[in-house]
Every structure is written in structure tokens, then in C-alpha cells.
Amino acid sequence: MHTGPQRDQACLIVHGPDRPGIVAAVAALVTRHEGNIVSLDQYSTDPTGGDFFQRVVFGRRDLAVAMPDIEADLAQTLGPMGMEWSLTDRSVPKRMAIMVSTSDHCLLELLWRHRRGELPVTIPMVISNHTNTAEDVRSFGVPFFHVPSAGPDKSAAEAEIVKLLAGNVDFVVLARYMQILSPDFLDGIGVPLINIHHSFLPAFIGAAPYRKAKERGVKLIGATAHYVTKDLDEGPIIEQDVARATHAHSAADLQARGAYVERAVLSRAVEWHATDRVIRHGNQTIVF
């Protein structure tokens, strides 16, 4: 369960059509490269004819030296089986950018967990269309970039953001970034984006979910972390959670309480993504 960077540990993700012998083949491969399996999770939508997903963490002395050999063996072993895979060195943290508007609760939670050593990432930048969080961000030693996005045409702002991100980050977290991103932008950055939606999707999609929740008289409010796709509020869900609501809560109360659910849900989703626990599968996720 350690979430910090791990020396001499690799994480291998394998997925593809299920068939007998995959687990044995992967385990044998790890063994013949002198790896010692630390944890192994697997899931199959159907053992006969379904889709197979596996996550293996293994330790191996002098991992960096052995990586090319292991990569080559993976290609030879899994390629003929029609499987896809990715192998990552766990001593290399992913680079995470955060995009934010004015609300700071998700942003500060991520920065603070990172400072505590509980998020195995580096944070090369925070980008905001506002400036109110700049001082806080920089007090954590993280660069802050202000990219205003006023006016109907967001293309210049988006282009500037793409330029900042390109080649510098492995994934982006929208920590209450209140601008709709264009399909071109999503194509342009080429890395996954995780969003926190301030409602319990698929309920209350779109804007002002807490006001809608108040009007509907719900007894629980929630939040949803999901990967961003071109279909707004429709991407694969990573994590969700809820908190109790009563008649005595105003829409503003719900929003204040919801903020605590949002930051917890987003933090878990980010931690799981950063440690390669989340595999996308169509519009769903496998979370190991």
C-alpha cells in the first residue's frame, strides 16, 4: 500500500483477450528476470472469451539495467498472444499538472498530500485562469502560470496551455477548472486528464449541481472523479463518494459540504492513477 516512489520496483499492466496461460506466462517472465512479485491483481470480464486485465508489481535488484531485457521479453511473450502491456519503473514518479479556477479546496489538498509524501508524483506546474491561488501554490515550491481565458474564444488560451504542458507532464488534473475544454485541446495535449465533477454522476450533469440537488431534495450529495473525454461529464468514472444532506442544508451548505467530498474523491483518483491502479476499458475503469 506504499504510495511513495519505490526503488527497484516495476509495475506491469497487461490487458487483452482472456485465454488460458496468461497469468502463468507473465509470472514465469517475471521469475526468469529474477523479479519477485510484490502484488498481483487480475480481472477478467469472462474467463472464456472476455477481456483480461492484470497489474503486477515486482521487485528486482538493479531494475533500470534489466528494463530493456524485460521489455524485449514482454514483446516476445505477450505480442503473439495479442496482449497489450506497459511497464513502468516505480522509482520514476509521474509528472502531474494541476489546472484550477478560483476554488482552492481540491488544489490545496493535492499540494498538501504531495508535501506529506502521499502522492508519488512531481508537480511541475499549476495553471489557472485566475490568480487568487498563486501565492499558495508558490509557497509549496510549485510554479504557477496564469493563463486568462476571458471571452468566448478560448483557442488562444488553450494553445498557450498546450505549449506549457507539451512534453512536460504525464497527466493533468482539473481540480475545479471551470472552463469547458475543446476537443482540439484534448487531442493536443496527448496525456490523460482527470476531472472532479461536483455531483454524483450521472445525476445533475452540467452546471450548478448543488442548486439542482437542493431543488430535488436529495438526502445525499456526492462527487465523481473521471477521465475527461470529448463527451462532457460522460468519461470513465474512477471514484465516487457521498455525504449526508438534510432539508436544513441550503444550496450553499451543500456546496460547502460537497467540497470535502470532492477533495477526498479527487485525491483518491489521483493516487490510483499515479500508481497505475486504473485501467480504462471503454467507458468504464478497472481499479485495482
Place this chain on the structure above:
Amino acid sequence: MHTGPQRDQACLIVHGPDRPGIVAAVAALVTRHEGNIVSLDQYSTDPTGGDFFQRVVFGRRDLAVAMPDIEADLAQTLGPMGMEWSLTDRSVPKRMAIMVSTSDHCLLELLWRHRRGELPVTIPMVISNHTNTAEDVRSFGVPFFHVPSAGPDKSAAEAEIVKLLAGNVDFVVLARYMQILSPDFLDGIGVPLINIHHSFLPAFIGAAPYRKAKERGVKLIGATAHYVTKDLDEGPIIEQDVARATHAHSAADLQARGAYVERAVLSRAVEWHATDRVIRHGNQTIVF
């Protein structure tokens, strides 16, 4: 928190436009009728110009004898203030009918809680469009009536149900009754209906919510108990709850797990309704 019938206790519900002095007027009324307040809850949407809601439970020796005087005093005291009220003798349990189709989990939970003395109601009848639960129902000493509802025209079945219910029950619980009820039926029975919807409304309204939840890849499933209105799945929500779901759950797994959430949520809603803890307010509820 006792939920069984209470001798010599009354429950008074008051609501109407908020104004200074209501609480004092009600408390003084209880005192001058020698009542002793056991519990008091109040809520105002806005102390100046909002709507006011109050529930007072008070003890009074020989309550039955005093009821007419208290009623008359309520009319004199609250009438001029424009308030509405209802006074109930807590030694008289509400009469609850249960309507059910084939799924027995909500039905059995209600029958069993009732037998344990945890639901202060009487159950004069269970009505079903199927017969599979008849033996179980009767083993609890509760009458079972079979009213088939095949074919597109439900009016004969509905008429028969209205005839069974009329004058015999104070509220009806749809414990997974899988027939859509007509507006005429709802007008005809003249008592509140509580429904359990097997999803976390307003997500997944309509049929097959667990299949939809699986397709959407949600990480929590839920259930909603609500009063029935002519707008399907849109009535005032009384209670909601959720359970964790993962990628490894099939739609059938979600349904099986959901059953436990459904029975818990419905039971709480029924208990609260039976003890006059729920006040309808437009399309919302106040739950004391």
C-alpha cells in the same frame, strides 16, 4: 427514539408561514393542557418570511379524554395565524398496506421489523400481482390478496385494489411493486404511497437501473425511497443510501447488493412516515 406505539403521547405537526411567537404559542398550548414535551423539532426555511415546520411529541395523562379540547384549542390558537396542523394519538398505530410483485426482500424486511416491534403500524393486508410471496406473508399472520394485473388495461386491477384499500389503510408501501399506477388510482386511494426506487435518484430513472449503472461504470449504487406522485420517479425523496460497487460486479451482482440497500432505505422511510417524522413541502421533504 422509541418507535413502538406510545400510550398517552400525542404527536403534533404544525406548518405554515413563519412568524414570531409560533413556538411560544404551541408550547404554551401544550402546557395549558397539562402536556409535557417529550421531543420538539422545528425548521424554518427563513425566519423572516419563510415556511415554518414543527413536530412536537408530548405526554399527557388520559390523552384520549383530552384530545377534543386540545383540538379545539389548536383551531383557536393556530387558525388565526394561518397555520395548518395535525394531531395524532401515538397509541393508535397507522394502518399500512404493502404492495409487492415477485421480489420479496423489501416485503420480508418490513414484515420482520414489524414482528420485532420496530415498526409502530398494523399491516391489514399485502396485495400482490403474483402469488409467490403468499405463504410467507400469511406465516406472519398478515392477510394476502392476489390481484393479477396482466394485459395492457390495468383499470380493473386498480379498481379492485382501490376497493381493498378504501377505508382500511392510512398509507401504502410499494415494496418493489413493478406496475405503473395510473393517476386515477393515485387519486382514488386518497392516502400517501411510499415507493422504493432501485437507484440513486435522479440517476438512472426508469427501468433496469442496475444494468444502466453497470454500463455507466459507477462506483456506488444506491436506492431512494420517495412519495409517489403522478410524475414517475419524481416524487419527494424521503431517504437515500448507497453501497460500494467495483468493476468486478456484474449487473446481477449490483442488483443483489442493491437489494440490501433498498430494504434498509425503505424501512427507514416507512418508520419515519409511521412516526410522523416526514413533512412534505412541495417536491421536498422535511425529515425530523
Place this chain on the structure above:
Amino acid sequence: MHTGPQRDQACLIVHGPDRPGIVAAVAALVTRHEGNIVSLDQYSTDPTGGDFFQRVVFGRRDLAVAMPDIEADLAQTLGPMGMEWSLTDRSVPKRMAIMVSTSDHCLLELLWRHRRGELPVTIPMVISNHTNTAEDVRSFGVPFFHVPSAGPDKSAAEAEIVKLLAGNVDFVVLARYMQILSPDFLDGIGVPLINIHHSFLPAFIGAAPYRKAKERGVKLIGATAHYVTKDLDEGPIIEQDVARATHAHSAADLQARGAYVERAVLSRAVEWHATDRVIRHGNQTIVF
């Protein structure tokens, strides 16, 4: 996640000192016996020098025929590695006895879940030192045996229970059986016992936990399912859960609410034990 009996599926539990190659050896073994891994969980207290635990479910046509060969291969493969293992045919449900005193909530929950097909066990008998649940038990088609246990000397009663259980059951559930069992009894029956303790162990060990919880003014009450050992209330914990409590709850209220936590916690523990998801490890459990 299917919990019913599964045709042509085996469950293999392996544990022992961790060392490189165990997962590969087990996976290869399954493959060479034409098994297809359905699910695999593993845990190691420490990949270098710790204890290793694995649960593998695999499908195999004509499993019953192949079992002896697989068993022999396991002995040859895992024996030299110093591992222990157990292989079970998932089409053969475990035989579960239930022991109960007067409280019926845990008992009925188990019987009812079993009837719904959600507990993959057979229930050859219910044993009680009281008779109040006899009729209910028999209405589920389950034999009921009354073994009174009045007086200070329980040895005759215990001997009678051992005689009923011996050879007939694979595990025993104490579903609120309010008698302390002697070390001799525990030795005598030779199968695991699961108990539900009506508190959140290790808080409020011993009798009257709800009264103690009320006196201590706790804000959550809980229940604990655990394996029974000779140290009362000290056995390995399988599952725990809690419910909210407030100042307004009397000790009796806490007990009534606690009953719902107890039945849920015990049911989960029983399901997990019945599906070989729980491995004892000293005074702790691994729950896959």
C-alpha cells in the same frame, strides 16, 4: 463475485514463506492441468522473507475427474517449497451449522440469504438452547435441535452438541449464541467457529456492550465477526462495521440499531468464509 456453488471451478489456497517463483509455479500448475484462472489474489507480508498468501479460482472442464492429479501435482510442486495449500471443488458447498439463543435477527438473516441463493452453503442444522426460533427455522426446511444448557455445568450440553455436529458440518456460526463454550468443546468439534460480537472489538469486550457504550457516550456503535478461540473475544477478526449513535439513543435503542449491523457483518463474514476468502494468520485474517 458470484457466491453460489460453481460447477467445474476449484479454489486453491496457498500459503507459506514468500520466495521468488511461487506465483509462477502455481500459475504454471493450473495451466498444465488445463485450468483457466478466473480470479487470483495474493498478499505477502514482505516479499523478502515474509509470509505469502494466495487464492486462485480456476475453471476446468470435468474438474472432479482431474482433482486427484491436481492434488498430486500440488504436493510435488509446493511441498518442496515448504508451502501449505488446500484445494476445494466449488460445486460442493460447505456444510454450516448455526447455533443461536433467543435473538433471531442474525439467524433469520442467514436463513433468508441462503434461501435467496446468496450463501453457497448447506445448512444441516440449527442448534439452540431455547425453543423460540424452532418454528421459523423449520419453515425454511432446516432441522432444529433444542439442547438446553441451564445450570452451571455445561459439559452434558456441550457433549450433546458435539455429537450432533461431529462429521456433519464444515463450520459453525454462533449467531448470537449466548453461552460461553469450553476449550474442550472447541477442541472437540474440530471445525472453525465464527462468532458475532455485539460490539466494535476490542472496545466493550464481554457482556452488555450496548449498556457500556451508552455509559461511555460513544457516537458510533459497531459489531465484529471473528473466529472463536479459547481466548474469549480475542479471536481473529473477519469483519467489522458501525452505525451512528447519538445522545438521544437509549441503551435499548443502541441494541435495536446494533442488531442491523450485527446481521450485516456476520453475513459478510459467513459468505467470505464459505467462499474460502478468509485465511487465518496468527491472530489476524487475510480477506481476499
Place this chain on the structure above:
Amino acid sequence: MHTGPQRDQACLIVHGPDRPGIVAAVAALVTRHEGNIVSLDQYSTDPTGGDFFQRVVFGRRDLAVAMPDIEADLAQTLGPMGMEWSLTDRSVPKRMAIMVSTSDHCLLELLWRHRRGELPVTIPMVISNHTNTAEDVRSFGVPFFHVPSAGPDKSAAEAEIVKLLAGNVDFVVLARYMQILSPDFLDGIGVPLINIHHSFLPAFIGAAPYRKAKERGVKLIGATAHYVTKDLDEGPIIEQDVARATHAHSAADLQARGAYVERAVLSRAVEWHATDRVIRHGNQTIVF
């Protein structure tokens, strides 16, 4: 549910022996001083002969001017009934000191919630026996005082702390202050102290609760906020909560996860205390 300071609102706490007419007397008093009841909670351990507790929030134009008259009326009205009461002007926030050692998670949560306007207090000082949090504290504009407490004799340190606190604060929060405070200190400061205990009391009292929890193999970990009394870990509980634990969590993992429960539980307790929602009653609390 607004938690910020409220202009022209008073909070009245009344408690004493229950007797008929108390609610009426209090409500009439509020009305004759032109107050408008915003919220009212009451609880009685037993309506005949028990203890009575009430919290009334009421609005009143020019409250500050009216306070002396209301106070005098309270003395005249409630004194003869043997009741105790306290009346506070909600526009005057309580002054809260925070004491902390090296762990910053509870401290930062409180400072951050305060900055968001979600804790209706002022924070005149943070006192620590370490210096690592000084910079963070001051970045919130809050004074930081370092009072070392090395060596077995804490009396000098305690005396210094008493001097800092005396007359300057209305309550003290021990936000993971890892020193045992002497009875003399508790007598000396004369204001309530709220402590967060990093376990689910009464389980795992004393030091190293997460290690003990790991050894006991619990499936939930928790935290408890309570008032400090001379009996270590035995004071009245204000709030508790839990998080799931599994066999895969090390003691360090439990501690890291527990930190999130601790900060949430402590924050709720502080908010409730700051808004006069908590009434001590022997070794228990009434939380409205």
C-alpha cells in the same frame, strides 16, 4: 446550518431538571423580547424526572442593546425553576488556541477551514513544543509560540502556556499535542480543551494505537474527539468516525489513513463546540 458569525443572533443554552412548561417559558421569554426563533433543539433524558437540555438560536434586531434585559429576564424566569443557562451573542466569535506537536494535518485543516470562513472563531495563537509548523502557521496570519517541553518536569512549560492562554482564549484545541497535561494545568487554564485521540475510543487507549490496531487485525480504524478531563482518554466524547482497513495495510498505512479521519473528526467537533452545539452531561455529551 450557517457556521460563520451571525449578526443580531443569540444562542441560548438551558439545562436542568425536566419539568412541564420549560419549553413554553423559554419560548415566551424569547417572544416577549421580540426574538424570532431560528432553530430550537431540545432533549430530555426522561420527561418525568430526567435532565432537560435545550439550545435556542433566535434573531433580534439590535441584540447587543437588548442583551442585559434578556439576561435579567432569564435569571427571573429560569432561576426559580432550578435551571442553568448561558446566552451568547453569535456575532462574537469564540477565541480558539491550538496546541500542536510535530504532526500538522489537524492543525492545517483547522487553519484552512478557518480561512475559508467555515469556523466561526478567531485564532489568537498556536502553541507548539516544536518549531516545524511555525512558518505554515504564520503564513495564515496566526501568531505562533514555541514552548519547548523537554525533560521530565513539564511544570515550567505548562506555566508558560497558562500565561499565554490566560484571558486570551475561550477554548483550546489539542491538534495532536503529544504531551500529557497535568491536572494543575487543566485547573489553571479554566477553559475547555478538545483533544483528538487517534483511535476509536475506548479501543486502543494510550500510545501507539495504530500499531495496536494492526496487531489486533481490525478491519476499521477510527478517531475520537473528546473534551479533556483529568482521566486520560476518558473525557466526554464529542465525535467519532472510522475508515476501512485491510490486512494489506501496514501500521504506517493505518496511520496515514487515520490522519484523514482525525482531521475530519476534530474539525466537526471544533465547529460544533464553536457554535454551542455541544453540552457536557457528566461523562457524555449532548450534540444538537
